[in-house]
Amino acid sequence: MTDATSPSVLPGGEASEGDPPLVAEVAVDVSLPHLDRPFDYLVTPQQAEEVAVGCRVRVRFAGKLRDGFVLALKRDSEAGKLRPLERVISGEVVLAAPIARLARQVADHYGGTLADVLRLAVPGRHAATEKASRAAPAAPASAGEAGVLPRFAEGDAFLAGLAGGRPVRASWSPVPVFGPDGDWAGGLVDAAAATLAAGRAAVLVVPDAEALARLEARCAASFGAGSFVTLTAELGPAARYRHFLAAARGQARLVLGTRAAVYAPVADLGLIAVFDDGNDSLAEPRAPYPHVREVASLRASGEHAGLLLAGYGRTAEVQALVEKGWVVPIGLPPAEMRRRGPVVRVAADTERALDRDPDARVARLPHDVFATLRAGLASGPVLVQVPRAGYVSSVACQGCREPARCPRCRTPLRGERGASGLALVCRLCGPLPGPWRCPECGDTRLRAPRVGVTRTAEELGRAFPQTRVVQSWSGHPVAEVDAEPAIVLATPGAEPEPTHGYAAAVLLDATLLLERPELRAAEEALRRWLAACARVRPASEGGAVLIVGETHARAVQALVRLDAAGFAERELAGRREASFPPASKLVVVEGPADAVAGFAEASGPVEGVETFGPLELGDDVVRVTLRGPTSSGPALVAAAKAEASRRSARKLPGSVRVRVDPQVID
């Protein structure tokens, strides 16, 4: 890597008269696919004083001034007539070679452009912050004994690997329980401490501000406040850039943060850890829609760093890595998991009664719910997880309750109200051509979804008139509850942190979550239930969880057994059967019909590719889904990128959106 302070470290050594002129290879900030390559510029002798590989420059490109990053310095160029750099914005190295390489890999993986990825990876410059010389954060203090990971099989071996500076990779399933066995943040701190002890840097990525606050507190306790930096958009431009610079300058060796922190510019990365990779906050909403789990995996391989994918739930993607042997599971046998976790029981849904009489609200809550609440309230707060209302588009079989799926591609169907009642539409193949028939049980009757659960609070308040009722949802989140008895109603993801753990939890309307018309509905439901369990005290302290729903649903059974790994195994098997990611490569293309047709055609020669659609999305936008075996993935993505390049080079009209293995198709 080029040292920012020594511009003399250049190809050919010290410049002298008669040397060929210095040339900078520049990643220009243009996101047109056909211009997604470096461009060469002359570096004037004056500019050579300040320029460095990885610094920001300003260049004239197609007549217009644009920002760029220096990818390399050299003394020769393939290109013909070169323009000089307009100016070196600053010699500060903000795009070191490993991150430039990573960004290129991410762009290629997702069929996007380097410029788009760099916009995600490098925060905007804040000149005043850059000029102000900053005190280096204190070196992380010794964290003492590792406390959490050694409680799990393979935990010690993983830590030993990190401490030895080796690129060990693992998937860690903490026990979904309140206390040390479920202390994901503690486990990440263990791994970071081992890495730092080996003299290497660590990056820890979490999905949201709540998780970051918790991790920050743990890091401050273990390493000392000010011995690490956080990277999150919420910091604002100045602080974000200050923290980014601390990492880039080698002052901060431990970085915590949300999504974009996966690109934190620490040198000699020894560990990259991701918590809760199933959380959709870790999927970037901007092109090319990279997922933190994939970026972290690419980065760990590219920089010979360790990787830790931690979560109470296990995604099919992580399961695929486990089965490939690419990551080692750190965990416990299911029986031991249950011994350390809360007791989980199922109460059958009383839905059939509800179907007959939608106003019979009392019938919605089984007797067991009240019993669980009563028992829990004797020793502390009880969490009641209430799914948000409004998943109105899901459709299931009346007979067996399985979500209705497309007979062609097995995608969950959605119901749309049409002239002749409920019309079934597949998001990949379009409206169902014939009448629907359940492949599981042969039933032809469909059941429409239920509406929400707005009266739960009132209802429970009436049943427990003396008890405090706390309500928390994403619009009005409550951060914390104390040890006093309370009924805490929360939507998934907005559960208040209990200071002493919940005495019990009740998970309502499990069926509602499972019937969501999404491919990952069951995986996502289990993830949310496990997150609730993780706030409940262990069985040994009386902790109990009651889930109300379909007793036989696979995700419900997995929860009862606290067996996220087993569930992921089945889930991945299902994805294989249905040829869905991560068992297949999916490229979803949306845009005007003629434009989208070009992508289908371009993917034709790729081995084993099938085409679904086009599906009308309205407003002259259609969707085509291209699917191929994972072995054809790079070729399929490359074909899509080539078609996008062809279109932009020819200036064909219409904007097209390309997504690779999208988390959700919508």
Place this chain on the structure above:
DNA sequence: ATTCGGACGGCC
């Protein structure tokens, strides 16, 4: 003969 504009090629 001169000016204007729209399409197209190239962008270092």
Place this chain on the structure above:
DNA sequence: GCCGTCCGAATT
């Protein structure tokens, strides 16, 4: 994307 250039058509 944006600019520059090259060509034909409209304008003097």
